[in-house]
Amino acid sequence: KQEVTQIPAALSVPEGENLVLNCSFTDSAIYNLQWFRQDPGKGLTSLLLIQSSQREQTSGRLNASLDKSSGRSTLYIAASQPGDSATYLCAVPTQGGSEKLVFGKGTKLTVNP
Amino acid sequence: GAGVSQTPSNKVTEKGKYVELRCDPISGHTALYWYRQSLGQGPEFLIYFQGTGAADDSGLPNDRFFAVRPEGSVSTLKIQRTERGDSAVYLCASSLAGDTEAFFGQGTRLTVV
Numbered sequence: 001k002q003e004v005t006q007i008p009a010a011l012s013v014p015e016g017e018n019l020v021l022n023c024s025f026t027d028s029a030i031y032n033l034q035w036f037r038q039d040p041g042k043g044l045t046s047l048l049l050i051q052s053s054q055r056e057q058t059s060g061r062l063n064a065s066l067d068k069s070s071g072r073s074t075l076y077i078a079a080s081q082p083g084d085s086a087t088y089l090c091a092v093p094t095q096g097g098s099e100k101l102v103f104g105k106g107t108k109l110t111v112n113p
Numbered sequence: 114g115a116g117v118s119q120t121p122s123n124k125v126t127e128k129g130k131y132v133e134l135r136c137d138p139i140s141g142h143t144a145l146y147w148y149r150q151s152l153g154q155g156p157e158f159l160i161y162f163q164g165t166g167a168a169d170d171s172g173l174p175n176d177r178f179f180a181v182r183p184e185g186s187v188s189t190l191k192i193q194r195t196e197r198g199d200s201a202v203y204l205c206a207s208s209l210a211g212d213t214e215a216f217f218g219q220g221t222r223l224t225v226v
Contacts, residue, residue, distance in 0.1 A: 004155070008211075033216065044156070044217035045205055069125065089155055099169060101215065103155030 002027045006104035013080055014112050021080045021107045022074040023090035035064050035075050036089045038106065039094050044089065048075075080111045115139075119205050119226035122126050125224045126195055127173045134190040134221045138207030145188050146215065147180055148204040162188060 003026045013019055023033070030052050036044040047063040048057045056065040063076040073090055073097070087108045091101040118137040126132050138145050141162055148156035155182070158172040162182045177195075182188040192199055202220040 036217070043117075043219040044206075045215060049214045077183055080173065091155075093120075094158075099161045099163075100158040100172070101148075101156075102158070105153065105155050 002092060002102045004019050004032075004090060004092060004102050005103040006090060006107050008107060010108040012108075012110040012112065015080060015082060017026075017111075018076070018078050019080055019109070021077070021088050021109070023073040023075070023104055025071045025092045025102075027092075028071050030068065030092045030103065032093065032094075033064075033066055033073050034091050034101070035073075036091065037064075038087045038089060040086075047088075077109075080109075082111045082113050084111050085109055117121055117205055117216055119193075119203075119221050119223060120217035122219060123224075125226060128195060128197060128225055131193055132195055132223065134191050134192075134203050135222070136188045136190070136205030136207075136218060138186065138188070138205070139216055142207035142209055142216075143185070144208045144210055144215075145182060146206045146208075147188070147190050148206065150202045150204055150220070166172060177186075184195070193216045195223075197225045201224045218222075 003081045005024045007022045008049050034049045035047045038044050050057045050066040061078040087106040089106040091103045094100050120135045122193040145162040150156040160180050161169040165185045177193045180190045202222050204220045206215040206217045209216045
């Protein structure tokens with residue numbers, strides 16, 4: 001059974017700092033890994049999707065890496081801004097297929113002005 | 114539409130009542146998913162549709178929960194005899210196919226009193 005763990009559960013940083021969020025998963029036989037952002041009381045916004053054949057994906061100040069063999073992914077946020085404050089979730093497909101996602105509990109990020 | 118639309122955004126109902134939650138996916142997306150998110154947790158899978166049929170309903174907690182997608186587009190999640198433990202945010206997502214990027218709606222916050 002696929003399990004996803006995100007560390008830390010919460011993170012508070014001053015504006016401008018670079019930071020790394022961690023995600024680990026137990027079954028490395030995945031098709032892809034997706035990072036989401038969730039603002040309080042809102043749905044999920046897709047940030048980055050990394051295919052299993054890729055090692056990283058970049059979008060603006062965000063860079064996500066994937067190491068399938070070790071079951072890990074990181075989300076790097078450069079030059080953090082108060083507007084980056086949100087909960088960040090990673091998700092991977094369940095074993096054997098990619099139709100449904102298993103999520104971590106998320107990392108709640110606060111960027112202080 | 115431009116994104117996944119869920120209605121209502123909030124629903125308060127009395128214990129024992131019946132509720133319906135609606136999801137309008139992105140046009141052309143054949144895959145549709147329902148997830149449930151409790152406070153402080155990541156979303157948990159409920160059911161997955163490919164076209165009109167439920168390809169995987171293994172996440173439905175019991176037979177009070179049912180979902181339909183009669184024309185392969187809009188889906189309705191139906192909950193009978195609601196209980197206080199059903200209170201959560203119900204999220205809908207869609208994707209072009211089962212193994213591509215999933216896009217989420219804003220969710221329906223269900224409160225059973």
